Amino acid sequence: MRTDFPSWMTAHQSRFEDVLQSLLPQAVIAPERLHQAMRYSVLDGGKRVRPLLAFAAGELAGADVLRVNIAAAAVELIHAYSLVHDDMPCMDDDVLRRGKPTCHVQYDEATALLVGDSLQSLAFQLLAEHELCDDPARQLSMIRLLAEASGSRGMAGGQAIDLESVGKQLALPELEFMHIHKTGALIRASVLLGAQCGNASPDQLERLDHFGKCVGLAFQVVDDVLDASEDTATLGKTAGKDAESNKPTYVTLLGMQEARKMAESLHLGALEALSEFGESALRLRELADFIVLRKF
């Protein structure tokens, strides 16, 4: 019998922490300080949403979990590097992340810069040095997928658009374009990489791609809704820190009501994309619910 979703999630999160522990360079290896800072920035943090999506997609596609571990770690290292760089003074200038001082506060800016750079290299090193699937040519295409999702036409490009958007009036398509890149690309890659460690057909990959796109965008809409509604409740403001910093959000653009509707509609789209998979897509369905229904 299958375990319930919270148990499944907790088991993977805990197991995956050990995976990251062993894949990151040990803190006693030179250069020690850099390796300590890399471990500080990756370990013991976050819900590991992207790895969970990879594990769920891997289960759907009958993938060996030892292979999915590597794909999930690569995606999480890319995500972790982007947080370290995002938190730096020249970007968001954040001093706290997950209740701990951010990397450049705990160490220094130069180290944070090198931590991010090194985590990115390590992500691609992992994808190249471990066997992810039976076909090396397919493995090359998986590396390409993560590189595209990370680069100027993926996550980093989304951050560049985000920078430019501060103080501007974005239309809905522009906001969507930004988020599809900034968070959507990596979430989509998580699902596809997990599935490609197994035996998903091109047709199945296409449906999973659509699932990933819906979930990725829903993730952001829900973030905006939570950011606005939490502050409204606790601080008595009409909008949260995004509005304060003059960043366009789905809530400022659509209003709270419509933003919630949009999240629900994306949620539905994600579930529909899974309809033909039956029981094998259980964990992906549960993750979609978890991501969208977090709090509202």
Add this chain to the structure above:
Amino acid sequence: MRTDFPSWMTAHQSRFEDVLQSLLPQAVIAPERLHQAMRYSVLDGGKRVRPLLAFAAGELAGADVLRVNIAAAAVELIHAYSLVHDDMPCMDDDVLRRGKPTCHVQYDEATALLVGDSLQSLAFQLLAEHELCDDPARQLSMIRLLAEASGSRGMAGGQAIDLESVGKQLALPELEFMHIHKTGALIRASVLLGAQCGNASPDQLERLDHFGKCVGLAFQVVDDVLDASEDTATLGKTAGKDAESNKPTYVTLLGMQEARKMAESLHLGALEALSEFGESALRLRELADFIVLRKF
């Protein structure tokens, strides 16, 4: 008949500029500003020493130059990203590079951060999406090689050691350890990747590896010698900007005379590693001469 070395070099440099032009995202593609800044940071700059080493090693190994183009571009993008990040205020805080304002001066710090990040992703994307050799499994090992050479146990690690060394008394082995990582790893990777686009045997790769190590270290020793002697001549100081910023160099550690001797001995080691290749190693020999004999 073969062309002379200067003609060979100029032809490759000019041709390679077009290669980079076409492989970098066009400036009209969104996000435009990021793509403009990426092009600004890579194009029209430098002697392209690493690509030239890849082309020379590719010629030795009978590689298709269209394949070597990709390997050379990947290495050069990694090098370019490291320069953009190195120049940032939290690292070396340089405002000029190759006679132009550095990326963060011309654009802004956040953009420079994202330019470096995106150039690194693009390097791995290129290695994964183009065919570099006949065997996809070997291509995976080439990606792994560049990732290791770039990361915390390669170039980025060398920069971390460099940061820590400011104001410290390093012994010669520590200085060597730093440079083997900081510049040596990528130079070594350039030679090996070029050769692996062709048909170098494991034994040949081992000798080329030794060549790459010697040239990489010689490159740095010569840099130190030039830095010290140029300032001595033109500014009347006993040492250049490295000594000023209290960074250990081969000259401050060994003295000018011994540093020159060390460069010559590494030069000799590099040439010896090529001795069994005969005529096919002509360009690599000429490059070793070019790198070591630059000015002294």
